[in-house]
Each structure stands twice: as C-alpha cells, then as structure tokens.
Amino acid sequence: MPTMNFAQALNDAHKLEMQRDPNVYVAGEDVGVYGGIFGVTSGLLDQFGPKRVRDTPITESAIVGTAVGAATAGLRPVVELMFVDFIGVALDQLFNQAAKMKYMFGGKAKIPMVLRASCGAGIGAAAQHSQCLEALFMHLPGLKVVMPSTPADAKGLLTQAIRDDNPVVFLEHKILYGIEGEVPEGEFTIPLGKADIKREGKDVTIVATARMVHTALAAAERLSAEGVDVEVVDPRTLSPLDTETIISSVKKTHRLVVVHEEVKFCGSGAEIAATVAEEAFDELDAPIIRLGAPFAPVPFSPALEQAYIPSEDQIIDAVKKVMA
Amino acid sequence: MPTMNFAQALNDAHKLEMQRDPNVYVAGEDVGVYGGIFGVTSGLLDQFGPKRVRDTPITESAIVGTAVGAATAGLRPVVELMFVDFIGVALDQLFNQAAKMKYMFGGKAKIPMVLRASCGAGIGAAAQHSQCLEALFMHLPGLKVVMPSTPADAKGLLTQAIRDDNPVVFLEHKILYGIEGEVPEGEFTIPLGKADIKREGKDVTIVATARMVHTALAAAERLSAEGVDVEVVDPRTLSPLDTETIISSVKKTHRLVVVHEEVKFCGSGAEIAATVAEEAFDELDAPIIRLGAPFAPVPFSPALEQAYIPSEDQIIDAVKKVMA
Amino acid sequence: MDLSNELLLNMYVTMNKIRAFESRVAELFADGKIPGFVHLYVGEEAVATGVCANLTDKDYISSTHRGHGHLIAKGGKPNLMMAELFGKTTGYCKGKGGSMHIADLDLGIMGANGIVGGGPPLASGAALACQYLDNGNVAVCFFGDGASNQGTTHEAMNLATCWKLPVVFVNENNMYGISSCTINSMCVPNVADRAAAYDMPGVTIDGNDVIAVYEAASEALKRAREGQGPSLIECKTYRHRGHFEGDPCVYRRKEELEEWLEKDPIPRFEQKLIDMKVLTKERADEIKAELKNEVVEAERFASESPLPDASDLLTDVYS
Amino acid sequence: MDLSNELLLNMYVTMNKIRAFESRVAELFADGKIPGFVHLYVGEEAVATGVCANLTDKDYISSTHRGHGHLIAKGGKPNLMMAELFGKTTGYCKGKGGSMHIADLDLGIMGANGIVGGGPPLASGAALACQYLDNGNVAVCFFGDGASNQGTTHEAMNLATCWKLPVVFVNENNMYGISSCTINSMCVPNVADRAAAYDMPGVTIDGNDVIAVYEAASEALKRAREGQGPSLIECKTYRHRGHFEGDPCVYRRKEELEEWLEKDPIPRFEQKLIDMKVLTKERADEIKAELKNEVVEAERFASESPLPDASDLLTDVYS
C-alpha cells in the first residue's frame, strides 16, 4: 500500500469520486487556484476544470445553501468550510434546511452533500480558528458526522460520505493533515457508523476521536510498559454513533475513559459516557472519566494552547484512576 | 403574592429593569408595536418609547451583532430571537463574538446582554419553529444558559440575567407562556447557576427542565400514589450547571432519571448523566435513564408531535425501571 | 406581448383556485381544523400566477412561509395540500411538514420555508444544478420585502450573479414583514433598487396586475434560459389578511387595507377579460363554483384521511 | 480642505510606524518568533491613517484579521501589540488573543476579528450606543472587499441606515480575498456601488492617497456626528505581501504587484510633504530611524516578557 499523508488521502478521495461521478462538484473559498488553504483540493482545478471545482466569494451561507439546493436538484456537492469555526454564519442552511428537508417533506427529498471543515487547536490560530464543534452537529437529527483519525480512514470515510445520500459533516483535524500512513490504492470505502478498534486491550477502554486517537495510543504504549493493557476505540463516525462496538469493549474491560479535544462540558464524550451509564451500567467497575478541553475559548499563546489540549499524561492519570 | 402567567412575569421583569437602568434597551422583530409575537414585550413601547424598545427589520445577525457591539460600548441589550430555531442565521455574533470577546481580549471586555428566545414543541409549528437547542449553547464557553419553568423563576432569572455582565441565552418554552403562578412583586432576582428542588423526595431523583418540570411533577404525583417518593430537581440555569445540587440529591436517592424535551442524543441530559456517572458513580444503585425527544426533527401533525414530546407515562416507566 | 386566450383563462383559473383554497383555509383555521401557523396568500395571487405561468414542471421554485399560492400556481394539488394542513398521512409530507414545509420535488417545488431568507440560497443552488446539467431549466426564488434585509438574500444574489446562474428573484413586496413596514426596514423605496448592487437587472412592477407580472417574468426567464444570468423582479402587492391567521393587525390602518381591496387582482383581471371578451360573467361564476367544489373535495379528502401513527416518528429522517 | 502641517506630519509618522512594525513582524514570523497567522497591512497604511486621524480615543473602530494598521493608527501601543503577537502576558490580551484578536477598548478598538464580516454588526452596535448615550462619538467599521459579500455586512449596513446610526463603513478594497479576485467575487466594479442599496452616500477613492482618505473620512464622520447617518467609503488599495505570511501568492501576477509598489502610499506622501516643504529628506530619515527603534524596543519588551501560565487558562472567560 502506498504511504501518503492525511491531506493527500483526502485529495485522492476527491479525485476518484469526481472521476467516478460527473455530478460531484467541489466548492468553497480558495479551493481552486489556491488548492485549499490546507492543500486538500490541490490539483483538482487543473484536472476537473472550473465548472466542477468552484472558487467562491466569501459567502458561507450561499456556499452551503447553494449546495443544499443543488443536491436536491441532482448534484453531489462537496463543499469546504475553511474552518469549522465559521459555521456560525452558515448554520441555518445546514441544520434547518439540509438536515430537515427530507423529514419535513415526508421523505420525498434526497440531499447528498458533504460539508468538509478543518477543526482543532495546535497551530496558534486562537479562539475563532481552533474549535472542535462535533457535539453541535451530533445533536442535530438529519446530519451525519464523521471525524477520521488516520489517512486511510480519511480516504475511506470521505469516499463513503460523498456516496451517502444524506448531508454529512466531515471534520478534519488540522494537526492530522501532515501525518503519514498507508492508504489503499484506488476506490476504497469505509462504512459510516462503524467504529474501529485502533488498539486491542483487556484492562481499560479509551474512546478517543481524531487527534486524540494518537494521543491515546501513545498513552497506551506507556501504560503497557506499566502492565496496563489499554483498548483504544475510535468511533470515526460520531453520528450515527457505533455504541455497539463501544459497549462490547466496555463489557470486556469494565472500565471507560473518553477523551476528545472539544470542550468537555456537553461535548461528544458526554453522550458516550451517558449511553454507557445507561446501557452497560452493571458492566462498569469504575466511574467513567471524560477528558476534554477546559470550559474556555481556545487561547492563542502556545504556552496556554498546549495546556488546553488534553495530554498523554492526563490520559494516563485517568486510566490509573479507573484502574485503582 | 400576585398571580400572573409566565409571559406577564417576563414582561414585569423587563419593565422593572428598564425603569431601574436607563441603559437597558429591548430590540427584536415585532417587539414594539406588536408587543412580541408571544406578548412578552407588550406595553413596553408605550411606556419606554422607540429609543429603548426597538422594532427591527428581519435581520438576526445584525440584531444580535449590534447588541454585542452596544454591550461592549456601555449598554445592556435585551434582544429577542422570536424562535430559537432562527439561531442558525445569527450564531456567529453570539458564539464567536459575544461569548469569546472577553477571553480573547485578555479580560478587558464586558458584554452584558441577554438573548431571549422562545423554544419548544406543542403548538404544531413544525420542524423550524419548535426546537429546543439548549445543548448547543451549553457547549459554548463564555455563554450562560437559562431555562426557567415557572412564572416566578422566569421573573427572577430574567432580572438577574439582565444584571449579569455576561452574554446570557434565556430560553422560554412557548407552552409555558400561559401557565399561571404566584410571582413576587417588585424587584426580584434569582441567582444564575442555582438549581431548585421543585419537589422533595427520597426514592428517585428526576432532573427536568422547562416544560418537563411540570410533566415530571405530574408523574411524581401519580408515582406517590404507588408509594414511590420522587424528588424533582430543576437546574433552571444550564450553564453554569448546579451539579452540586444534582449530586447531593442523587446521594440521597441513589437513582437518577434525566428528562428534557430536546433531542436525547448529545442533549443536555447527556452532560448531567455523564457528570453523575463520573462524580457520584458509587452512589448509584441503578443505571441512569435519560428521556428526551427521538432523533428526528419535530413533526407537524399533532398526532406525531404529541408522541415526540417525552410524556408522563415515559417518565413513570423510567422511574419504575430504576426502582426495579 | 400578446397572450393567448387559453393562457389568460388559465391564469384566471389559477388565481381563483388560490383564492378559493386560501379562503376556505381561513375558515377551517378559525374552526380549529388546522393546527399550527398559516400564512395566507389572499391578495397576492397575481404574483405566483403570472410568474409560474412561465414555468414547466422541470423548473424549480423556492417558496416561503406564505407558500400556498406558489404551490398551487406551480401545479400543486389542493387535496394533497389540504391533507397536509390537516396533518394527515395522505398530505404532501405525510403530515410531517405542515403549511410551512409543503413541497413537491416532482413539480420542482423545493418547499415552503419557515426561515425568512432560507429560500434564496436554495433557489440559486437549484439554478446551479440546471446550469451544471445544462438541461435548460431555471429556478425562481419567491421572497418577501422583509426577506430582502436578510444576509442570506444578499449572498444568494451575489453568488448567482458571479456565476451567472439561471435564477429569477421574485420579490413580493406587500409592504410588511409581520408588523414591520418597509419604510422602517429599508431606506430605499424599492427592493428592486438593490439589484444594481449585483449588476443585475431589476424592475418594480404592479404585482396586482397578472399580465404585467407574466410579461416581466417571461423576459427575465428568457434571459435566464439564454445564459444571461439572474434578474430581480419586485412585485408591489398587499396581503388582505393578517400576517398569519389570528394576527390582530394593530400595525396597519383600515383605510390602507380598503385602498388595496380596491386593487384586488382578481376582480381587476376578471373585468379585463370580460372587456376583452375572453370571459363572460356567467363563465366566471361557473369557474368559481367549480373551484369551490374542488376545494370542498380537497377538504373531504383531507378530513377522511388517516392521521399518522407514532410509528412514523422516526421514518424519513435519513435516506 | 487645508490640513495643518502638524496633522500632515502626524499622518506621515503613523504610516511609517505601521510600516516599520509590519516589516519587522514579517521578519520575526519568518524566524519562527511569532506563532499562528499574521496578516500584514503593508501597502494599505494610508487607509487606517487617514481615517483614524479624524477620530478621538472615545470613538470606536471595528477591525479585521488584518488589524495591526488599524490598531496603530487608533493609538495602539507597538510594545503591547508585539508582546501579544509573541503570546506573552504583557500583551494587549495577556497572550490569549494574538494577532487576530488584539483589542484596546480604552482606545475604542473593539478588536481585530477572525471572522470575515464579523465587524460590521459590532461597529453598528457601538454606533447605536453612541447615539443612544448621545455622547457625540462615532464608530468606524473597517472591512475588506471580500467581507462586502458577507450577509452580515449587508445586514449591518441596512440596520445602520434604518436607524441613522453614526457609523462610517470603510472598505479596504485591495482586490483580493485571499486568492479570490474582486472580478470573480462581485459583478460591480466598486464596493461603493452598493451604498445605493441602502440610500447611503458611497464614494470610491484612491486608498493610497492619505490626504484623499482623510478628507473623505472627515466629511463622512461629520455627517455621522451631525446625526445624518452612515456612509460608505471605498478605498482602492493593495496589499504588498501575501494574504498571510507564508502565502505563495500563486493567484496574482508579479507585474500587478510591481505596478502597485509604484503607488506605495508612503514614498508618495513623503515626496508630497517634501515638495510642500513640510518635511525634509533628513527629517524623514530621522523619523524612520526613531520608529525603527521604537519597534526594536517593542520587540525587546515582548521577548523579555513572561509567557502565560497554565493557571491562566480558565481566567477571563466570565465577568
């Protein structure tokens, strides 16, 4: 299998799906000539031309809204929101229109569209360019929410998201764009709604998403040296959430730590912890510990930003707590 | 104490605070001549004039955004979002500007503003006029989120929200506007962040919000006839959340049911359940059951809408489950 | 432009069909037979009728909260609409949508919309699909004077002009957004004055003159179909009823309403057709009677249809 | 309008102060001393300078992601700014904001803004406060050509005109929003052409001529202070550097940049002042040297200042 980075894997998925389906188009700010601020769409304009790779003005409501309208009229838009933080100027078209149309219309609508967005802290981009907002999207019926952690997952899930007939919010942690990994060549899909066990273990289950999968795996390595055998579950899709895989892991380990980068309060981890507390309560041998960002905007200064992001050490402490 | 309904109590709070502080102004669509679609601002225009009671065009971004700007420049805006469902066209000014300014500016800002919005199902207003979205606001640091259930709480909490120096999202369940209750005369405040025990009980704790407080109390009455003694805790403020009161109730009853009208998945109940599963795990004698709307938009047909809203019967079943 | 008698009569029928439907809905709402909010189109019939007379089933429209007229003019079936208003399974949306969300994608109706300003981006998107698929179809966006102050409308118009999309923005300027009068919500006299901000043709016409609407729309749609991009047509009109049923209308003068009742588009057009000898008073009365029956039929269909069952709650959320 | 020599020299100093600050920031960013994104104002100095020369500390401005120039022109202190760019506790925001969020409310600076189109509603809101408190102060909204396509800008302008707010919208048309050129993002040649959509005065001027900017701003601000409502001033200018530091600028021609370097507002103004005998080449060089020292000073202050501590993470979230 070829090795490529996360951004290249996403680029590859775009290319293959655009070749496969002439009705797939890409639109967003700087996705064409510039190739996307993070390079994800680079080369697409040259290969597919300006009809299918559309640079837009700065107009998120219209970028998302035209995608919704175009999707109902037969196209498969893949639109880029440069930073997920910008959703505040475009949310209505996503959650009141795209997400609800099918239901409001009694099932007689199909809105096959993907809204890609970069997310996450770590590059000193401060409070309006560093958020993780997956919990907001998860709470909205009609949307699917995908958040990959590896290049292979990124390619397989984006391909599947483009083929899905529902509006899919596809969240790309910006720190992951540069990470390398083996990626299957050619068309490759991963079903939405299936979690992946990134590391098998019998003592503790850590459910982690996006960048935190890597932090959790690093913590797991250190813990194994201390004889603690950690299982790391990556939901990959947050809505629909693969509770089955999470619960069966907990049934094996009887201990759960949930870690994500977004703010802990009312974050995606709350849903995961609450579901387990409801459906696998008797399997638990310890309280469920959640790790997430503190209840504050993302600070600019790297000194603060690093303290803001959940760390390997915090995960290790949490695991030790639930093992105690 | 005089008896008045929920809408009148809110109206009373507006009047008293506007008399008390000349820098409090009200703005929104149809808040003036019309008196607010739900009548909450009725009479304010006559009493305080068009400078302080401002009818606006249909322009939520500017209504909220000008409030943020005006608040940083010395005023205390109380703006009405006719339906919380409309937040999708105005979210940026609330969550990237109002909520984060103080932090981004290193503490050197004060944004005393209240965003009032009606919410909730029950009048056949369908998917874009019936949502409860408190979980979205809770997840956003810098905001406070208030959701009263009685006329007295509505008055006391709105008064406090107007006096608070932070952006406060004040959610008013539209079914509650008409309910009557005793309300203290004159200036009356209730601190933000303090839950209220609406009914004392020793067997089970039900944490319920807004309209569900009344449904839970009705269920509690029926359960008491069967010898089950239910405690009903109303957080009243969802952010900051009074976990102390909730946990001490659980320490007494050892059983928890959480019920809210918003969608269960990633809803406010997830945070409450997860917090208890983390901080009071050993106190629990049963799984934590959450009740909320199913994962679907709010349907129009009353036949479906009634089935969509959590019911007394569902609460009773849940209580019996945790008692079993 | 000279319009065939057939076209003129069809438009006359459509306007009356909308009027008959809306008038009955008002009564049914008052009788508590229809839940939720209903925003009636009474008085504005000439706009939807004149515009949609230029469209085929393959063309798209985005509608508003005040959508019944647009739907009927675009070919929507009164019985399926009425069943939806009643919240029945036989309705356009199986009772899940209601008045603010009736849609029929087979007729290119992208739905009424509960969000003011929600429609313009959707219509531009449908127009993008028409341009992309090069199928010769177009999109029409109906929006109100109030909606023209929403940012989404600005963005949709700007993007539509940048991309030369085949979309026509039809503004229904009835002078009010609920209680807020245009004199307080915008400083320009005409919504069409804003077309220049996008270098898009903009005209202001008498929205109560169905022929004027038809002609303005056909010209704008011709441009759109020929790849010359979007246009804006502002139709000055008035809603005879409150913003929604139950609105006390404290914000407008009775005299104002009376003036506009004088300009009611239906009697006006009827007289014109009679003068043109295209119609007789007798035929006119027959047509109205037939339409009344169709609405009675629709009502019967609606009331006899079954209500949805709780088991339908979770269907239709995802494809 | 004849401007005093003192005013002319002050503007000359301000422009050079911005240039000196930005030039050093570019080097420091390249050296990895400044994290995150920095968007430099080099080439656009005449706009912020000419506008802010008309303002007092009590007047408000809303800025953008490209805010350093606005801040300095409004009186912001280079050392506190530099410390913020370094993420230090002594910075304007204690290191919590960075380049895109520097603010100084004591100087009426409502903050740089990371959201394109985020500023216009804020400026209108500050203007509302000035009108409400009747304190004679005004607000200025700096926004880019790209921002003029955002719905928030449309809404803020419409509401400002409806309420006759004392706000002046200053568009910095540098022809690009990152890689998107105005010819592709709007169909009108000038952003000022959009003022008519709100019945607001709109002028397009040479944004590289600080005197032209000063004069247009003083007229618009006079209107605002006299209660005649908002205006729009479009300043045609150009950014000499990439959108942000590190931008390869693949989307624009080298010749275009060279043409604009010819129109650099600073040498142009300098020559004019020398011709007017308000300034000598020697004095000009002295001024530049002094400003360079001030920036060196600011840099020293910034680098010697302490980094924030993790214990500051949860402070300043709420009042």
Ligand SMILES: Cc1ncc(C[n+]2csc(CCOP(=O)(O)OP(=O)(O)O)c2C)c(N)n1
């Ligand atoms: C985003 C949003 N804001 C406010 C409303 C509430 N609302 C419904 S209709 C309406 C007035 C719309 O006025 P206009 O666009 O002129 O249409 P008209 O009702 O006159 O046909 C308002 C304010 C809404 N539905 N959506």
Ligand SMILES: Cc1ncc(C[n+]2csc(CCOP(=O)(O)OP(=O)(O)O)c2C)c(N)n1
């Ligand atoms: C809502 C939003 N969309 C997109 C961006 C990304 N972005 C940052 S600056 C910029 C270009 C802004 O162009 P313009 O308004 O002309 O200002 P300039 O950079 O030219 O000074 C873009 C697209 C953003 N920060 N916010």
Ligand SMILES: [Mg+2]
């Ligand atoms: Mg109107």
Ligand SMILES: [Mg+2]
């Ligand atoms: Mg620009």
